[in-house]
Structures are given as C-alpha cells and as structure tokens.
Amino acid sequence: GIESVVATAAAVQGESRVRFLLESLALLAAHHQKEGKLAAIRMSNLVPVGVAADGRVIAALAIDYATWDKDAAAFAQRKDLAAKGRTLLVAGKMSPRALKELEKAGWTVKAGLRA
Numbered sequence: 001g002i003e004s005v006v007a008t009a010a011a012v013q014g015e016s017r018v019r020f021l022l023e024s025l026a027l028l029a030a031h032h033q034k035e036g037k038l039a040a041i042r043m044s045n046l047v048p049v050g051v052a053a054d055g056r057v058i059a060a061l062a063i064d065y066a067t068w069d070k071d072a073a074a075f076a077q078r079k080d081l082a083a084k085g086r087t088l089l090v091a092g093k094m095s096p097r098a099l100k101e102l103e104k105a106g107w108t109v110k111a112g113l114r115a
Contacts, residue, residue, distance in 0.1 A: 004043040017046065023062030024048050027089045027113055031058055044080050056085035064092040066111075068101050076105040089113055 005025070012018050028050045032038045038050035038058065050058040059081060066072065075081075088107045091114040102109050 002041055005041055005048060008043045008046065012046070020062050021046060021048070023091055023114075024060040027060035027062060027091060028058065030113070031060070031087075031089055044078060047075075049081065051083075052085075054085075055083055056087065057081055057083040058087045058089060060089040062091040062114075066090055066092070066094045066098045068095060068098040072098055073101070076102055076107065 009021060012021055025048050028038065028041065028048050032050065036052055039053040040051040042049050044059065047059050047061060052058065086107045088102060088109045090109065090111040092111065094109060094111045099109055
C-alpha cells in the first residue's frame with residue numbers, strides 16, 4: 001500500500017528519479033480526482049500503480065517519450081500489473097509502435113497528460 005510508496009520515495013536517489021516519482025504520483029492523483037477513485041496505491045519498482053475498487057490497475061509514467069524496446073515489452077507483461085483492466089498514464093508522447101504493442105498487451109493508454 002502507501003507504505004511501499006513512502007519506502008520507495010525515501011530510497012530514491014538522484015534528482016531525475018525523484019522528479020519522475022513525484023510527477024508520476026501527480027498523474028495518479030489527477031486520475032483519482034477526475035476520472036475514478038483509487039482504492040489503493042502501491043509501487044511496481046519505481047512505477048506508482050493505483051488500484052480501483054473493481055481491481056483495475058492504473059500505472060503512471062512521467063516520461064517524455066515512450067518507445068518500444070525490451071524494457072517496454074517487459075513492463076507490458078509484468079505479473080504484478082496483471083488485472084482485468086489496465087490503464088497506463090503517460091506524461092509525454094508515445095511512439096506509434098509503443099502504443100500499438102501496449103494496446104495489444106491489453107493496456108488502455110492515455111498519453112500527453114503533462115500539464
């Protein structure tokens with residue numbers, strides 16, 4: 001739960017990682033306020049993940065541009081992110097291939113969310 005977020009925040013080193021975590025959490029907070037309440041929050045490595053009451057997962061990535069590579073493929077298939085419905089919030093943009101592959105893996109992608 002929230003303990004994992006606090007533990008991750010306390011352990012994160014480096015300004016870029018701290019900024020990533022803070023902006024990713026802000027994306028989740030905005031989703032919680034505007035689109036659907038989250039029943040829980042947890043971490044998947046450095047990625048904050050909200051869990052809706054119905055079990056859907058909402059992961060948030062504060063990245064500028066997502067491309068499809070082995071790391072993206074591994075993320076799309078993470079066992080700890082398996083759920084009936086999965087949404088990925090992305091601060092920046094997505095390459096067409098990344099968008100296609102994530103959607104093929106069962107993710108609903110909402111990109112371009114950076115304020």
